[in-house]
Every structure is written in structure tokens, then in C-alpha cells.
Amino acid sequence: MDKKRLVLVGNGMAGVRAIEEILSISRDQFEITIFGSEPYPNYNRILLSKVLQGDTSVEDITLNDWDWYKENGITLYTGESITKIETGRKVVISDSGRTVRYDDLIVAAGSNPFILPIPGADKEGVTAFRDIQDTEKMLLASKKYKKAAVIGGGLLGLEAARGLLNLGMDVSVIHIESYLMERQLDMTAGKMLQKELEAQGMNFLLEKHTESIIGNDRVEGLKFKDGSTLDVDIVVMAVGVRPNTSLAKESGIEVNRGIVVNDYMQTNIPHVYAVGECAEHNGIPYGLVAPLYEQGKVLAKHVCGIETAPYKGSVLSTQLKVSGVEVFSAGDFSEDDEKKALKVYDEQDGVYKKIVFRGNTIVGAVLFGDTQEGNRLFAMIQKQADVSDTAKISILQPIGQEATESLVASMDRDEIVCGCNGVSKGAIVDAVQSQGCTTVDAVKGCTNASRSCGGCKPLVADLIQYTLGSDVDIDGEKEAICGCTTLSRDEIVEEIRSKGLTHTKEVMNVLGWGTEEGCSKCRPALNYYLGMVNPTEYKDEKESRFVNERMHANIQKDGTYSVVPRMYGGVTNADDLRKIADVVDKYEIPLVKVTGGQRIDLLGVKKEDLPKVWSDLDMPSGYAYGKSLRTVKTCVGEQFCRFGTQDSLGMGIALEKKFEGLQTPHKVKMAVSACPRSCAESGFKDIGFIGIDGGWEIYVGGNGGNHIRGGDLLYKVKSDQELMEVTSAYLQYYRETANYLERTSFWVERMGLDHIKTVLDDKDKRRELNERMDETLSVYKDPWKEIIQDDQTKRELFEELVRS
Structure with a gap:
């Protein structure tokens, strides 16, 4: 039977979640194509604030990586937007001119940030906080400017303010209302939150109306309607979003505030669905992830032809941490003549709890500082529970009481634990009892609980503990490497060593993997661990590597590739430059750029040209794509610089040649500076070397990315030989324990x-680490040297690349 063609417009959380639900029902029913306007795979927009705050990276918030699309046979076009839907012909047309036919179409176009229509809103330095690009703008601006204003005191505005505060900025939050987060909190909780955030360093200007943004080309300040002003360098607009309906409206699909849908997420046009923030159901466009996922489940069953209960709207709840402060709200928590509230307020401990009743039915709740009853209260609100036979004060646990066990024990099986993903207590208990899930990570892999905002992780852990019994200790819970297994990194490595396991499929079979083929997270990890344990015997599994590593080039958002040849220590010569120039001309490569790592990047290489480009270059790969040593940045050193005290060029080249091709848990960057002026920025590299009189200083653990970290001084060494020994042992210990x-x-x-120093101070351990490093390096082979040997190899590699 021919597959039906399913097209998804929008690569965000709601749309891709609907695709996940479809795949879980029927993997073979549809040929799926997805268009995403951003140049990234599906990521968790909720956690962008964590990226801004420096707590995590863009890679860490990816929900479905590039390999996931490939594994599920999905055609993904990133950086490409649909500009027209011809519902009569049943085709979509992208801004690149691509035309794709569909049998069923899902529009998940999301929403657009609302930018205040005030003078100066178009100035440089004004941004929204909606996507990765906005986040990167703020990260870049924070390195140059120090005063930031966030317009909007809702959740998004406060998360942006916290991130900018973490970046060392002076942050003021401007809010039109008299207290913060008025949609999620009442005035008491809002004022308590303000007090907590002021203690963290935020400034608040409440009941302020912004009149204009001051400055010439770039923002210099804000002017308010009361005549006052505020000097700022950056303005973040976080005043709400609006459903993105322009495409639907232009295509003849019914639009009100959002794209109008029925109880099965169908629009007025046959075979066209809408889901997510762009959709409007019964007059309501939802902005929280939980109702959007509920919509996705209904849509998936309907499009697959399975009878399902209709979507009837959602009771909204919010449970999260705002800058480390726990807050929860659900339902209708306003008070009036018909609704009365029960309140508990502990000013000393900063705890506030409020339940709102209509008669004897709970209709809303607000919790601040202690939210452990949130899930139970939300379940009671959803069920419209009658509490006439219950002493109302007993509904709230006494403040400070350790009631975790009684809380999870008292929950019904159908009570929702993870509101974002609609995962019940029963589903989690079944995952523990039937599927052997004993960690939060494993439960997440089996059920999706805690996959989105992560606010329910403590309750999931409590449920695991309760289900397994008190004799099992999960307080210091190990972290499974992925949801396919309950085993941690250390357990897997030990099993590989003790059982003599030799390939990824064997590891999965012997160690009882939950999924037969593993996933895109565990397969590369197992491939690395096997190679680390048995460097001379293990044959690298290319199919278990990330796509960039398989292609030996970095994929770009337009589908072309970036090629970076090796330049040891950033040093090149006329012959290599001529080769590069000839290749650029021959293959019409559109962009040649010098990288921050002192190399030359050829951007825009076509996939089919990759083998020939490498062959014509006849240069080693620079591993710009690899989890390996990438670059050793150098200054010109004592040979040329009047301040130089050491031969930084020679040392940089020696280091790069020694550790070339070394596989490591993540990318590794080095830098060698000939004197304390550190022109090669040695203090912000994974390993940095600074020349001093009579030797070298070695710095480790530096990072110049989102998680900015200055390196720690590991050792001062007197000779080049000692430098090499320390570096080799340090890298090998990182390889074996990270x-x-x-x-x-x-x-x-x-x-x-201190622990790392203790290991390296032990002469025997240092010698053993160096021996294992030498053994690993002895089997290195440049992956591209085989390309230039004969035409047959070229053809085989070309065919392999095209197939992949």
C-alpha cells in the first residue's frame, strides 16, 4: 500500500510532538515532510532561558536531533519557510520555491512575539526573547554592554532578566501591572516573588508605561509616559505573543485570533489540521505546552483513522521555578462573591498557599515557595472534586511537614504527574514495574515525564522510590546515558571491560537495552566507550556516529557542507593556500572564511562534491566536526614577538600533531601563548599553555562558549617534555572518566x-595514563588519506555518502 503524504509546517514542540504521536500509532502509514524556518532540529523552547543563563547549551535542549528524523524516514527542510498553501491542488510552496504535495497537512506555525508599537522599537539593541537567534543576540550584546531593560514582568520576561543578570548585566524589569506574573499568580504571591528577585539583584519599575525608545541608530534609553527615563543598552520585549496566522489567512483557511479548529484539530479546509500556539479552539488559543500536547494526541489519532475522544479544551496549570523560586497555579484562582479562598501564609519561611472554592468544589490554587501539593490540587481541580466531607484546611499539608510518601501514596493512578506531557502516576508506576525503569531519566525515555520543563522531576523520583520500596536508595540517583537503559556511564564501561563486549549491538543485547536499535543518544556514546576501552581492537562503527562525523564535514542550514582542512598551529604555506584556492574555484565554493581557530573554512560545499574536494585538497581533516582535538591556537612566539618567552608555534604544532584525530568525549580546543599576555586566549580553552620564564603554565577546564569559564591553573612545568606528559595524562584521564x-x-x-591533581601527581598513574594514550594514538589513521589512493576508493566513498 502506498504511503500517504503528510506535511508539517513548523518544526516546533507542538507540531513535532504530534508527529511523534503519529509514529507511535503507525510508523508506515505516512511519508512525512517537515518544514522549519529555523536552522535547527526540534528543540525545547521552554529551556531557552537555561541557555541564556549559561546553565546548558543549545545541543542540550534539542528534543529530536538530526538522526531522529533520518531514523524515522522524515524529510526535514530547515531554514525554509512555507509561503503558500494551495488547498485546491493540495501543495505547499516554500520561500526557496520548493513545491511539495500532501494528502494531509498540519499547520503548526506557532506564534510571533508582540513588539510594542512605540517609537524606536526598530533600533539596534531591541530584541524579543523567542528563539535561539534572540538568545544568541543577548549573549553577544552582554559581552559589550552592561545595562539591560526587560519590558514585561511575566514568566518570559523574568527568565530573560535572570539570564541577563547571570551574564553580569544591570537588569531592570518594566511592567505595566502592579505586581509580577499576574496571569499565573495573585497579588500576594506576585509581591513575594518580587521581593525574592530583588534580593537576587533585579530592579523593578511597576505600573510603568513605556512611551518610546531613546537613541540614534542604537538604543540608549527608555522614556516613560510619566516623563521619567532610564539609561539602557539593551531592550528585551517580553510582553506576549500572537498566533501566527498570516499563512493560513492568505491560503483561505478560517482565522479568528488563531487558526480556527474543531474538536479534532481540523480547520475548515478538508485534510488541513492546525495545532499548537497558532490554533484556536472554542475561541481560545493556548500558549502553554501541556494543552498543545493534548491537542497533538487527538490530532494524531484522528489523522491515523483511529476513533478517539474529542479535545474539549484544557484546564491550565503552571508549575515551575522562576529564578530558583518554586511557584504553582492552576484553574481560576480569582476571588469574588461566588468564590472563596483558603489561605496559609508563612512570611518567615517565604511560603504562601491559597485554594479557591466555589461552594465545596476546588476551582483554583496558587502555591509559592512550597509546591509539593501542586499535582494533587491540579487533579482535584480537573475532576471538580467535591470536598464537602473533608476539613478544608487538611487539603493543604502542614508547612514543613515531610509528607512526600503520603503524598505519592494518596495519588490516584490517573492523577497527572507531568502536566506538560500528560503523564499519569499509573503510567510511571507501570514503567517502573513492567519496564524496569529505576531512574528519572529512564522514566523520561519510557513515558516522556519530565521531558519538557523538568518541574516534575522531584515527584517522578518520589514515585520511583515509593514504587521500588524504601530499601532501594535513589537519593544519589545515577544518571542513565539515555532512556533505552537504566545503566549509567560507569556501569556500561565496567560491563564492556568485564564481559569483553566488542560492538554496540552486542552491548545492547547483553545489557538488556529497552529498544532493539538504541537511539541517537546512546549509539554514539557506546561507539566511543568501546573505542576508549579497546583502542587497538575496536573497529569504529561509522553508522553509530553523528551525521557530521560520518560526512567528515559540518552540515549547514541550506543542506551544503563546511570543509576545514588541518593547519597545524594555524600555520600554512603557499602550496596549501594554492590548493585551497584551486578547490574553491573548481567547485564554485561560495564562501571562504578564516575561523577563530586559525584555519580556513570552505563553506557551501555540495554533498556530492565532498569526496572530490577532500581528494583535491590532499590535506588532513581538521576535525571541525569531531568529538576530538580540533585546534591548537598559537601566537607567533619568541621567534618573532619581542615579548615572547617560549616557542609557542613549535609547541602548538607538536601538540596538534601528537593528539591529531584523538577521539574524546566532546570537542577539545587548545591554545599556546608565548607569554602572560596570552594573545592566543589560552585561559579560555579546554587546555591552555602560557609561556613564562623557565617554563610553562598549564590551564585546564576553560570554555568560551555559553558556559563561559576561565581555566584553572593545573601545573607549572619546566620542560617541553613534562608539558607533553602532563597533557597526555590529563587528556587520557578525561577520556576515561568523562x-x-x-x-x-x-x-x-x-x-x-584537587582530585585530578592527585591522580596526575601519582607517578605510576601518570605513567599508566600516558601508556594508554600512546596505545590509542598508535592506531590513528586520517580518515581521508584513503580517498586519494585510488579511484575505486573514491567511487565507493562517494556512493556511501550519497546513500547516507
Whole structure:
């Protein structure tokens, strides 16, 4: 039977979640195509604030990576927007001119940030806080400017303010209302939140109306309607969003505030659905993730032809941490003649609890500072529970009482634990009892609980503990490497060593993987651990590597690739430059750029040209795509610089040649500076070397990315030989003890610098680490050297690349 063609417009959380639901019902019913306007795979927009705050990276908030689309046979076009839907012909047309036919179409176009229509809103330095690009703008601006204003005191505005505060900025929040987060909190909780955030360093200007943004080309300040002004360098607009309906409206699909849908998420046009923030159901466009996921489940069943209960709207709830402060709200928590409230307020401990009743039915609740009853209250609100036979004060646990066990024990099986993903207590208990899930990570893999905002993780952990019994200790819970297994990194490595396991499928079979093929998270990790344990015997599994590593080039948002040849220490010569120039001309490569790592990047290489480009270059790969040593940045050193005290060029080249091609848990960058002026920025690299009189200083754990971290001084050494021995032992210890995809900056903080020094101070351990490093390096082979040997190899590699 021919597959039906399903097209999704929008690669965001709601749309892709609907696709996940469809795949869980029927993997073979549809040929799926997805268009996303951003150049990224599906990511968790809720956690953008964590990226801004420096707590995580863009890679860490990815929900479905590039490999997921490939594994599920999905055609993904990133950086490409649909500009027209011809519902009569049943085709969509993109801004690149691409035309794709559909049998069923899902519009999940999301929403657009609302920018205040005030003079100066178009100035440089004014941004929304909606996507990765906005986040990157703020990160970049924070390095140059110091005063920020956030317009909007809702959740998004406060998250942006917290992030900018973490970046060292002076932050003022301007809000039109008299208290913060008025949609989620009442006045008492809002004022308590303001007090907590002021203690963290935020400034608040409440009941302020912004009249204009001051400045010439760039923002210099704000002017308010009361005549007052505020000097600022950055303005973040966080005053709400509006459903993105322009495409639907232009295509003849019914639009009100959002795209109008029925109880099965169908629009007025046959075979066209809408879901997410762009959709309007019974007059309501929803902005929280939980109702959008509920919509996705109904849509998935309907489009697959399965009978399902209609979507009847959602009772909204919010449970999260705002800058470390726990808040919860659900239902209608306003008070009037018909609705009365029960309140508990502990000013000393900063705890506030409020339940709102209509007669004997709970209709709303607000919790601040202690939210452990949130899920139970939300379930009671959803059920419209009658509490006439209950002493109302007993509904709230006494403040400070350790009532975790009684709380999870008293929950019904159908009570929702993860509001974002609609996961019940019963589903989690079944995952623990039937599928062997004993960690939060494993439960997340099986049920999706805690996959979105993560606010329910403590309750999920409590449920695991309750289900397994008190004799099982999960307080110091190990972290499984993915949802396919309950095993941690250390357990897997030990099993590989003790059982002599030799390939990824064997590891999965012997260690009882929950999914037969594993996933895009565990397969690369297992491939690395097997190679780390048995460097001379293990044959690298290319199919288990990330797509960039398989292609030996970085994929770009337009589908072309970026090629970076090796330049040891940033040094090149006329012959290599001529080769590069000839290749650029021959293959019409559109952009040539010098990178921050002192190399030359050829951007825009066509996929089919990759083998020939590498062959014509006849240069080693620079591993710009690899979890390996990437670059060793150098200054010109004592040979040329009048301040130089050491040969930084020679040392940089020696380091790069020694550790070339070394596979590591994450990318590793080095820098060598000939004197304390550190022109090569050695203090912000994974390993940095600074020349001093009579030797070198070695710095470790530096990072110049989102998680900015200055390196720690590991040692001062007197000779080049000692430098090489320390570096080799340090890198090998990192290889053997780090989690896969753990940067050295996080590894140093987790392991502790003193512990690492203790290991390296032991002469026997240092010698053994160096021996294992030498063994690993002895099998290195440049992956592209085989390309230039004969035409047959070229053809085989070309065919492999095209197939992949």
C-alpha cells in the first residue's frame, strides 16, 4: 500500500510532538515532510532561558536531533519557510520555491512575539526573547554592554532578566501591572516573588508605561509616559505573543485570533489540521505546552483513522521555578462573591498557599515557595472534586511537614504527574514495574515525564522510590546515558571491560537495552566507550556516529557542507593556500572564511562534491566536526614577538600533531601563548599553555562558549617534555572518566581540580595514563588519506555518502 503524504509546517514542540504521536500509532502509514524556518532540529523552547543563563547549551535542549528524523524516514527542510498553501491542488510552496504535495497537512506555525508599537522599537539593541537567534543576540550584546531593560514582568520576561543578570548585566524589569506574573499568580504571591528577585539583584519599575525608545541608530534609553527615563543598552520585549496566522489567512483557511479548529484539530479546509500556539479552539488559543500536547494526541489519532475522544479544551496549570523560586497555579484562582479562598501564609519561611472554592468544589490554587501539593490540587481541580466531607484546611499539608510518601501514596493512578506531557502516576508506576525503569531519566525515555520543563522531576523520583520500596536508595540517583537503559556511564564501561563486549549491538543485547536499535543518544556514546576501552581492537562503527562525523564535514542550514582542512598551529604555506584556492574555484565554493581557530573554512560545499574536494585538497581533516582535538591556537612566539618567552608555534604544532584525530568525549580546543599576555586566549580553552620564564603554565577546564569559564591553573612545568606528559595524562584521564558529550569545563567542576591533581601527581598513574594514550594514538589513521589512493576508493566513498 502506498504511503500517504503528510506535511508539517513548523518544526516546533507542538507540531513535532504530534508527529511523534503519529509514529507511535503507525510508523508506515505516512511519508512525512517537515518544514522549519529555523536552522535547527526540534528543540525545547521552554529551556531557552537555561541557555541564556549559561546553565546548558543549545545541543542540550534539542528534543529530536538530526538522526531522529533520518531514523524515522522524515524529510526535514530547515531554514525554509512555507509561503503558500494551495488547498485546491493540495501543495505547499516554500520561500526557496520548493513545491511539495500532501494528502494531509498540519499547520503548526506557532506564534510571533508582540513588539510594542512605540517609537524606536526598530533600533539596534531591541530584541524579543523567542528563539535561539534572540538568545544568541543577548549573549553577544552582554559581552559589550552592561545595562539591560526587560519590558514585561511575566514568566518570559523574568527568565530573560535572570539570564541577563547571570551574564553580569544591570537588569531592570518594566511592567505595566502592579505586581509580577499576574496571569499565573495573585497579588500576594506576585509581591513575594518580587521581593525574592530583588534580593537576587533585579530592579523593578511597576505600573510603568513605556512611551518610546531613546537613541540614534542604537538604543540608549527608555522614556516613560510619566516623563521619567532610564539609561539602557539593551531592550528585551517580553510582553506576549500572537498566533501566527498570516499563512493560513492568505491560503483561505478560517482565522479568528488563531487558526480556527474543531474538536479534532481540523480547520475548515478538508485534510488541513492546525495545532499548537497558532490554533484556536472554542475561541481560545493556548500558549502553554501541556494543552498543545493534548491537542497533538487527538490530532494524531484522528489523522491515523483511529476513533478517539474529542479535545474539549484544557484546564491550565503552571508549575515551575522562576529564578530558583518554586511557584504553582492552576484553574481560576480569582476571588469574588461566588468564590472563596483558603489561605496559609508563612512570611518567615517565604511560603504562601491559597485554594479557591466555589461552594465545596476546588476551582483554583496558587502555591509559592512550597509546591509539593501542586499535582494533587491540579487533579482535584480537573475532576471538580467535591470536598464537602473533608476539613478544608487538611487539603493543604502542614508547612514543613515531610509528607512526600503520603503524598505519592494518596495519588490516584490517573492523577497527572507531568502536566506538560500528560503523564499519569499509573503510567510511571507501570514503567517502573513492567519496564524496569529505576531512574528519572529512564522514566523520561519510557513515558516522556519530565521531558519538557523538568518541574516534575522531584515527584517522578518520589514515585520511583515509593514504587521500588524504601530499601532501594535513589537519593544519589545515577544518571542513565539515555532512556533505552537504566545503566549509567560507569556501569556500561565496567560491563564492556568485564564481559569483553566488542560492538554496540552486542552491548545492547547483553545489557538488556529497552529498544532493539538504541537511539541517537546512546549509539554514539557506546561507539566511543568501546573505542576508549579497546583502542587497538575496536573497529569504529561509522553508522553509530553523528551525521557530521560520518560526512567528515559540518552540515549547514541550506543542506551544503563546511570543509576545514588541518593547519597545524594555524600555520600554512603557499602550496596549501594554492590548493585551497584551486578547490574553491573548481567547485564554485561560495564562501571562504578564516575561523577563530586559525584555519580556513570552505563553506557551501555540495554533498556530492565532498569526496572530490577532500581528494583535491590532499590535506588532513581538521576535525571541525569531531568529538576530538580540533585546534591548537598559537601566537607567533619568541621567534618573532619581542615579548615572547617560549616557542609557542613549535609547541602548538607538536601538540596538534601528537593528539591529531584523538577521539574524546566532546570537542577539545587548545591554545599556546608565548607569554602572560596570552594573545592566543589560552585561559579560555579546554587546555591552555602560557609561556613564562623557565617554563610553562598549564590551564585546564576553560570554555568560551555559553558556559563561559576561565581555566584553572593545573601545573607549572619546566620542560617541553613534562608539558607533553602532563597533557597526555590529563587528556587520557578525561577520556576515561568523562560522560560522553561532557565538555572539560563541566568535567573539571564535577571531578574537582584537587582530585585530578592527585591522580596526575601519582607517578605510576601518570605513567599508566600516558601508556594508554600512546596505545590509542598508535592506531590513528586520517580518515581521508584513503580517498586519494585510488579511484575505486573514491567511487565507493562517494556512493556511501550519497546513500547516507
